Amino acid sequence: MNCITVPLYRAAHGRTGDKGDRSNISVIAWHPELFPLLVEQVTPEAVAARFRHRSPSCVQRFVLPRLQAMNFVLDAVLDGGVNDALNLDAHGKALSFLLLEMPIDVPDHLQHLLAGAPGSR
Amino acid sequence: MTSFAPCPLLIGCAAGFSGDRTDAAGPVVDTLIERLAQGPCGQRAFLIFETLAERTLALAQLRRRADPEAGYEPLLDAMLRPVLARCLLHGIRIVSNFGAANPRAAARHIARMARELGAPVPRIAVVEGDDLSSPEQRALLREQLGAKMDGLAVVSANAYIGAEPIAAALDAGAQIVVCGRVADPSLTVGPAMSHFGWRANDWTVLGRATMAGHLLECGAQVCGGYFADPGYKDVPGLDRVGFPIAEIEADGRCTICKADGTGGLVTESTVKEQLLYEVHDPAAYLTPDVTADIAEAEVAAQGVDRVRLTGVRGHARPSSYKVNVCYEGGWLAEGEISYAGARAEARARLAADVLQSRLPGLALRVDLIGALSLFNDDAGHALAATPDSGMRDVRLRVAATHADRAQAERLGREVMALYTCGPAGGGGVRSTLTPRLNTLSCLLAREAVPVRFEMVAP
Numbered sequence: 001m002n003c004i005t006v007p008l009y010r011a012a013h014g015r016t017g018d019k020g021d022r023s024n025i026s027v028i029a030w031h032p033e034l035f036p037l038l039v040e041q042v043t044p045e046a047v048a049a050r051f052r053h054r055s056p057s058c059v060q061r062f063v064l065p066r067l068q069a070m071n072f073v074l075d076a077v078l079d080g081g082v083n084d085a086l087n088l089d090a091h092g093k094a095l096s097f098l099l100l101e102m103p104i105d106v107p108d109h110l111q112h113l114l115a116g117a118p119g120s121r
Numbered sequence: 122m123t124s125f126a127p128c129p130l131l132i133g134c135a136a137g138f139s140g141d142r143t144d145a146a147g148p149v150v151d152t153l154i155e156r157l158a159q160g161p162c163g164q165r166a167f168l169i170f171e172t173l174a175e176r177t178l179a180l181a182q183l184r185r186r187a188d189p190e191a192g193y194e195p196l197l198d199a200m201l202r203p204v205l206a207r208c209l210l211h212g213i214r215i216v217s218n219f220g221a222a223n224p225r226a227a228a229r230h231i232a233r234m235a236r237e238l239g240a241p242v243p244r245i246a247v248v249e250g251d252d253l254s255s256p257e258q259r260a261l262l263r264e265q266l267g268a269k270m271d272g273l274a275v276v277s278a279n280a281y282i283g284a285e286p287i288a289a290a291l292d293a294g295a296q297i298v299v300c301g302r303v304a305d306p307s308l309t310v311g312p313a314m315s316h317f318g319w320r321a322n323d324w325t326v327l328g329r330a331t332m333a334g335h336l337l338e339c340g341a342q343v344c345g346g347y348f349a350d351p352g353y354k355d356v357p358g359l360d361r362v363g364f365p366i367a368e369i370e371a372d373g374r375c376t377i378c379k380a381d382g383t384g385g386l387v388t389e390s391t392v393k394e395q396l397l398y399e400v401h402d403p404a405a406y407l408t409p410d411v412t413a414d415i416a417e418a419e420v421a422a423q424g425v426d427r428v429r430l431t432g433v434r435g436h437a438r439p440s441s442y443k444v445n446v447c448y449e450g451g452w453l454a455e456g457e458i459s460y461a462g463a464r465a466e467a468r469a470r471l472a473a474d475v476l477q478s479r480l481p482g483l484a485l486r487v488d489l490i491g492a493l494s495l496f497n498d499d500a501g502h503a504l505a506a507t508p509d510s511g512m513r514d515v516r517l518r519v520a521a522t523h524a525d526r527a528q529a530e531r532l533g534r535e536v537m538a539l540y541t542c543g544p545a546g547g548g549g550v551r552s553t554l555t556p557r558l559n560t561l562s563c564l565l566a567r568e569a570v571p572v573r574f575e576m577v578a579p
Contacts, residue, residue: 009350009353013350013353013354013390013394014394015347015348015394015395015397015398017397017398017399017400018399019399019401020175020560020562022401024397024398024399024400024401026393026394026397026398028390028393028394028397053498053502053503053506054498054502055502060401060402062402062403062404062416064397064403064415064416064418066417066418066419066432067393067396067397067418067419067420069393069397071397071400071401071403073401073402079498079499079500080499081560082175082176083175083176083447083450083557083558083559083560084450084559085499086453086486086499086520086521086522087486087488087495087497087498087499088488088490088494088495088518089495094495094496095496098496115353116352116353
């Protein structure tokens with residue numbers, strides 16, 4: 001099976017939320033047929049690797065098939081959270097975009113379901 | 122066979138945080154009035170404002186210390202004045218946590234506002250009990266938090282209380298309910314409990330109304346705010362994005378729509394993003410009212426800008442309240458300087474090295490805005506692993522905290538001195554020094570936190 005590698009944002013969208021030093025990031029498939037691909041490739045281990053420089057103490061994944069969504073909960077990635085961190089973005093509002101640039105492999109027959117044009121930003 | 126289906130309760134949200142747009146409420150109220158005029162007799166509408174985040178209350182408490190008549194939402198007047206008279210005239214009741222650290226003073230302000238507008242002074246209730254200031258409650262917090270609470274200059278301690286006192290105040294005839302730290306979804310659950318006569322252990326309906334409240338509580342975030350991403354998630358009219366209205370049915374299920382004539386959009390995608398926002402385990406979203414469960418939830422578009430949420434379940438509420446304790450956290454110093462043109466990034470990195478050498482005793486965070494900042498970390502692991510990328514317009518930002526103001530002030534002075542002592546061509550120095558508030562969280566048994574409402578006006 002032929003695949004192309006694309007950034008996750010072409011297959012999914014998402015949003016970051018924070019409570020204390022804990023960040024949650026949703027990953028929501030653009031199309032139901034893309035969802036199994038996300039479950040297979042966007043694993044807790046892959047997400048932990050993507051946030052390695054922030055040393056998460058724990059990465060949990062919750063799978064929501066009826067919403068074609070996953071919810072990732074990352075502990076201790078906000079340098080203490082909104083009251084303690086020195087980051088301009090102490091909430092970690094931007095972190096969904098760090099995850100959504102993760103490369104994923106998409107087989108040929110699903111490529112027409114991807115968002116954005118090939119080669120687009 | 123025809124079945125009797127009571128008409129849905131309408132709840133509009135006009136603020137998602139302290140500092141939200143003050144022109145949001147007008148279109149929401151206009152839409153509610155229109156719906157009430159066209160809807161069946163007996164339909165009711167509420168307007169909610171959610172204005173408290175983790176730190177907001179501590180800041181409010183500091184303002185109250187300085188002025189006993191302050192300590193509520195600073196934008197209260199700007200948010201409420203444009204719609205107060207119309208809400209009262211059309212029977213739209215108002216529920217909010219804009220009382221912050223001083224609900225009684227907020228109630229007095231609202232009564233004064235009504236008089237100034239020539240409207241009859243409304244029946245206003247305040248909800249209290251969230252503020253854990255008594256010596257007995259502080260002792261209980263010390264038991265929960267242990268030695269890490271000793272020596273802290275505590276500014277505020279508040280429990281996230283629930284919908285029951287809101288519902289009781291509405292049952293008693295309040296037209297406006299002013300709260301402090303209630304859980305955000307409880308602003309929606311309270312009106313629904315009162316309107317439909319739900320009991321405090323009707324877990325399924327409470328779970329459903331809680332998630333309706335969760336979709337409303339961030340205002341525009343379910344209507345295309347915090348969503349737009351050109352080419353991927355295009356949002357029409359973001360400059361005048363609408364605020365949401367939930368139609369809540371007698372069994373708690375809800376449909377989300379938005380104010381008429383506004384920008385933004387309500388789609389399955391916007392609702393899914395907001396449904397999972399700040400959620401951890403989707404099967405156990407904990408509030409003081411219920412443990413809501415969206416593991417099997419579904420969303421379905423019902424036409425333009427209308428999305429129905431179903432499949433939400435509810436389980437017994439937690440036996441404790443969540444408590445946030447805010448304390449003085451020393452000083453935050455931040456300084457910035459920009460470099461542009463050839464080797465700009467190299468010069469910014471050199472400036473950072475100079476500051477590191479000149480500021481022993483301060484743990485500096487270093488960002489290169491334009492190259493690496495938000496994705497960086499306080500310890501600088503990401504920056505250390507990122508070689509000079511040759512960026513030609515870079516703003517160096519450094520930040521540090523210190524318990525001692527004089528130590529923190531050194532940062533701003535050293536950034537300033539880079540003008541003449543630093544790398545070539547540095548410009549646009551800015552620096553700030555701000556007092557910090559830090560938080561600790563714990564749980565407290567519900568029995569230790571008596572909650573109540575009181576009718577304070579007229």
